[in-house]
Amino acid sequence: MAAALLHHHARGSVTVRSAGSAPADTINPAVRQVMAEIGIDLSREQPKLLTSDAVQACDVVISMGCGDACPIFPGKRYLDWQLPDPAGKSPDEIRPIRDDIDTRVRALLAELVPDPTV
Secondary structure: OHHHHHHHHHOOOOOOOOOEOOOOOOOOHHHHHHHHOOOOOOOOOOOOEOOHHHHHOOOEEEEOOOHHHOOOOOOOEEEEOOOOOOOOOOHHHHHHHHHHHHHHHHHHHHHHOOOOOO
């Protein structure tokens, strides 16, 4: 959700990568549903494994509780967003998670690119 929201709001002003330390085989259907409700289509997305190369290519790394499984490199900015896992939750339970992530993404984007339309 975070990568899709950042990609959506940034409109190409930042490069977004998404990966997980223990990715599922598919994106949770309820997550797809709540993202579609706000106009974000995840139908072509697939969970990806987090690699050291992906982390090295980033300036900012946002983790959501991956702990020691996330590679750490000097000079990178790391943010750990403690959020409930949407796995097994209903759309009604996921919407507040989505909205919390959206708020965090917008704040981060405002720091990274003060005017994302430029």
